[in-house]
Amino acid sequence: MTCGLLLCTDMDRTLLPNGHQPESPRARELFHRLVSREEVTLAYVTGRHRALVEEAIDEYRLPLPDYVIGDVGSTLYQVRGNSWELQQDWQDEIAGDWAGYDHAHLAAMFSRLDGLELQETDKQNEFKLSYYVRLDNDSSAMMEKMQDLLHTEGVQASLVWSVDELKGSGLLDILPASATKFHAVEFLRNQLGYERDQTLFAGDSGNDMQVLTSSIPSVLVANAAVDVKAQAVTDAQASGNRDALYLAKGDYPGMNGNYSAGIIEGVAHYIPESSAWLNGNDQHE
């Protein structure tokens, strides 16, 4: 019998209903009820930095988590009320990849490259460099040049490229190679002493994929894109982890499986006794 649950969830379009699909009216209220249980430790796992996590918590009236894995895995905070404590153990864990270099060193190394502009200070941290990149640049050639510079210095980094359609700008994050959502969830799980089967991850896309297709029990919310669902199933199957991936379908309990309804459905799938957590033990259904 499971006696505790480490519930780790992505924010945008997983917990936050900020996609195109509708949210079931009671979903977030039930999510609150679920995570207020003593058995549940809640972690938000997100690309957002601290201020943007706090903004989302306010805007969407979300429960305060116990932990936040932020900045795409490059920060880990323990949250107690208004106090956010950056976990030095995690910083030490990922620091090795950068061979003694930090943000300032790498920024200096890249300063002679054209077409790169550092993003605002709040989007940077010791182990995350974030740039705006002009879209008329040859971004793959630039990233190759950057990786060459990094290799020369013995730095293991991942370069994460995306495009901000609204701003018409490329976005480039440089992170320690091991600063991933997967590695951070595993680190937190080990630190807190949870078994894999006492852990559940919820996500919807992109950088969630590595966790979704790993042996960590996971749920893909129903609002995820069709191609993401297909890819997740294929990858989970290929790595022998199909049993640890659940696709929310909707209809539990009478909700549509999108966003927090999907997370709740995932918890119910892996931990059947959690239905009592939602209803109160004295009720049927």
Ligand SMILES: [Mg+2]
């Ligand atoms: Mg997301």
